[in-house]
Amino acid sequence: MHEFLIKYIKSHSTTLLSESDIQLINESFIPKKLRKRQYFQQAGEVCKYMAFIVKGAMRQYSVDDKGAEHMVRLSIEGWWAGDRESFTMLTPTIYNIDAWEESEVLIITKADMNQLRSIPAMSEMASQLDNNHAFALQKRVHSSISDPVEKRYADLAKTYPQLLERFPQHLIASYLGVTKETLSRVRHNLIKK
Amino acid sequence: MHEFLIKYIKSHSTTLLSESDIQLINESFIPKKLRKRQYFQQAGEVCKYMAFIVKGAMRQYSVDDKGAEHMVRLSIEGWWAGDRESFTMLTPTIYNIDAWEESEVLIITKADMNQLRSIPAMSEMASQLDNNHAFALQKRVHSSISDPVEKRYADLAKTYPQLLERFPQHLIASYLGVTKETLSRVRHNLIKK
DNA sequence: CGCGGGTTTGATGATGCTCAAGCCCGGTGG
DNA sequence: CCACCGGGCTTGAGCATCATCAAACCCGCG
Numbered sequence: 001m002h003e004f005l006i007k008y009i010k011s012h013s014t015t016l017l018s019e020s021d022i023q024l025i026n027e028s029f030i031p032k033k034l035r036k037r038q039y040f041q042q043a044g045e046v047c048k049y050m051a052f053i054v055k056g057a058m059r060q061y062s063v064d065d066k067g068a069e070h071m072v073r074l075s076i077e078g079w080w081a082g083d084r085e086s087f088t089m090l091t092p093t094i095y096n097i098d099a100w101e102e103s104e105v106l107i108i109t110k111a112d113m114n115q116l117r118s119i120p121a122m123s124e125m126a127s128q129l130d131n132n133h134a135f136a137l138q139k140r141v142h143s144s145i146s147d148p149v150e151k152r153y154a155d156l157a158k159t160y161p162q163l164l165e166r167f168p169q170h171l172i173a174s175y176l177g178v179t180k181e182t183l184s185r186v187r188h189n190l191i192k193k
Numbered sequence: 194m195h196e197f198l199i200k201y202i203k204s205h206s207t208t209l210l211s212e213s214d215i216q217l218i219n220e221s222f223i224p225k226k227l228r229k230r231q232y233f234q235q236a237g238e239v240c241k242y243m244a245f246i247v248k249g250a251m252r253q254y255s256v257d258d259k260g261a262e263h264m265v266r267l268s269i270e271g272w273w274a275g276d277r278e279s280f281t282m283l284t285p286t287i288y289n290i291d292a293w294e295e296s297e298v299l300i301i302t303k304a305d306m307n308q309l310r311s312i313p314a315m316s317e318m319a320s321q322l323d324n325n326h327a328f329a330l331q332k333r334v335h336s337s338i339s340d341p342v343e344k345r346y347a348d349l350a351k352t353y354p355q356l357l358e359r360f361p362q363h364l365i366a367s368y369l370g371v372t373k374e375t376l377s378r379v380r381h382n383l384i385k386k
Numbered sequence: 387c388g389c390g391g392g393t394t395t396g397a398t399g400a401t402g403c404t405c406a407a408g409c410c411c412g413g414t415g416g
Numbered sequence: 417c418c419a420c421c422g423g424g425c426t427t428g429a430g431c432a433t434c435a436t437c438a439a440a441c442c443c444g445c446g
Contacts, residue, residue, distance in 0.1 A: 062339060070339035072331070085328045130323055135278045137330035138265070144337040145370030146255060146263035149402085168424060177338030182402055184426055342434085361392060375434055377394055 002026050004054050005106055008078060012128050013121035021119045028116055029106035034058075034099035040081060041097040047086035049107035053077045056103020057166045060095050061174070071175040074100075074163050080129070081105070100167060144177065149186050152176050195219050197247050198299055201271060205321050206314035214312045221309055222299035227251075227292035233274060234290045240279035242300035246270045249296020250359045253288050254367070264368040267293075267356050273322070274298070293360060337370065342379050345369050 006022060017025075029052065034040060040058065041047050051058075058081045060073040072095065075081050086093035087110060108116075116122040143152050153176060157164055164172060173183035199215060210218075222245065227233060233251065234240050244251075251274045253266040265288065268274050279286035280303060301309075309315040336345050346369060350357055357365060366376035 062335065064339060070335065072335050072338070084324075085331065088324055089328075130327065131277075131281055134323065134327050134330065135282075137327065137334055138278065141330055141333050141337065142255065142263065142265050144334065145265070145367070146257060170424070174338070179403060180425075181404085181427085185402090188426085363392070372435060373393075374395085374436085378434090381394085 001031050001054060001104070002029060002106065004078075005029060005052055008052070009121055009125050012125040015120040015124060017119070017121050021121070024119065025116065025122070028112040029108050032105050032107050034103045034105065036100070036102050037098055039096060039098045040105070041083065041086075041093060041095070043094050043096050044092050045086075046090055047083040047093050049109060050080060050082040050087055050113065051105040051107045053079055053081060054104045054106060056099055056105070057101040058097060058103060058105075059100050059167070059171060060097045062095055069174060070177075071171055074167055074171065074175055076162055076166055084133075100171075149176060149178050149182065150190065153183065153186055154190065194224050194247060194297070195222060195299065197270075198222060198245055201245070202314055202318050205318040208313040208317060210312070210314050214314070217312065218309065218315070221305040222301050225298050225300050227296045227298060229293070229295050230291055232289060232291045233298070234276065234279075234286060234288070236287050236289050237285050238279075239283055240276040240286050242302060243273060243275040243280055243306065244298040244300045246272055246274060247297045247299060249292055249298070250294040251290060251296060251298075252293050252360070252364065253290045255288055262367060263370075264364055267360055267364065267368055269355055269359055277326075293364075342369060342371055342375065343383065346376065346379055347383065 002025070006017065006025065009025070010017065031054075032051075034056065040049075040051060043062065053075055055077050057074070057076045059071055059075075060081065060083065061069045061071045063069055073081075081097055083093040083095050083097070085091065086095075090110075113126075117126070143155065147155070153172075156172070156176065163175075167175075169183055169187075170180035173180045176183065178186075195218070199210065199218065202218070203210065224247075225244075227249065233242075233244060236255065246268055248270050250267070250269045252264055252268075253274065253276065254262045254264045256262050266274075274290055276286040276288050276290070278284065279288075283303075306319075310319070336348065340348070346365075349365070349369065362376055362380075363373035366373040369376065371379075
């Protein structure tokens with residue numbers, strides 16, 4: 001269970017992990033299984049854990065007053081789940097996070113996360129992740145104001161083809177900010193070329 | 194010139210600054226004046242400096258193949274300018290950054306920035322900024338996929354009223370991802386209520 | 387006075403949304 | 417084995433929203 005995480009940390013850092021480091025990491029990350037559709041966090045709660053996804057697929061989304069869901073994030077194994085803002089600021093989150101597929105995750109509290117900062121590889125990984133996260137968000141903002149849906153979908157298909165395989169199209173549509181009907185037609189047009 | 198920055202750092206950290214800290218900071222941040230419309234960075238270059246804006250207003254934007262500009266960021270005094278991705282990864286940026294008003298900034302290289310990490314208040318401030326930046330981007334992504342233009346504009350007006358006073362509406366429109374005509378009509382509608 | 391940048395207004399067309407219906411397919415139960 | 421069902425995807429018609437293009441307006445400034 002934890003081996004995947006350890007491998008992940010190694011691949012995202014340049015320094016080595018000692019046996020005691022690995023020990024500490026194993027103790028800090030607690031395994032948890034989630035059934036299909038099981039909530040990991042619900043809107044209104046404070047996000048107490050970050051989850052490293054070992055297996056499965058999860059989604060983070062808000063629900064508006066008309067009951068419509070808006071996907072802000074779709075993640076699969078090797079990615080993280082949890083609302084960063086709520087987690088670090090201890091404020092209630094506005095997002096639901098649930099398992100789209102049956103999933104296995106490793107969860108960690110903020111306190112334990114802070115503990116782990118003493119491990120160089122961990123803090124290195126964390127800052128690298130923060131960076132990548134920020135870069136990805138920046139790109140998404142940029143494409144949302146400058147690219148038409150067609151291009152946004154094509155980019156997504158190129159950058160994260162795994163997501164298209166794991167999530168149904170109406171979730172991808174929501175992630176892109178359009179309705180499922182529009183995405184269906186966009187795809188139809190793309191195929192013709 | 195540097196006093197504003199020092200005050201800023203203090204207000205974004207909990208630890209104190211020694212005289213030598215302040216000394217080091219003053220040496221690392223180099224003052225620079227920018228005329229109206231002067232480039233701070235151009236697309237294609239590597240972003241060599243981060244700029245803390247002491248006075249003035251700057252914008253970060255891309256230019257598409259039709260020559261249209263897309264504002265990804267608008268900043269005024271007390272904020273930062275510079276493409277994070279290019280700055281940290283040393284890759285060429287796709288954004289132009291220029292001064293909308295005549296501006297005074299304090300610029301710092303990546304190497305000097307790393308030096309300053311040894312100062313607790315600085316690293317604390319940096320991580321706080323990274324967080325706030327990520328939170329703001331997350332919100333912008335969320336609103337771009339879930340809110341109509343009307344609400345996005347109203348939120349902007351409420352959260353950052355300074356921006357509306359400092360930048361003309363066609364830049365605000367671009368920032369929101371709509372044309373100036375649409376924003377003009379949106380405003381017209383909002384006033385009627 | 388004339389000019390330039392910014393904003394507004396109007397007409398027209400493209401794009402995306404809503405609502406409604408139908409299709410496809412895998413799963414369930416008779 | 418077949419009928420039925422539900423979730424997901426597609427298709428179509430009508431409507432709302434937004435972009436585009438063009439013109440006019442407003443105002444500060446040389």
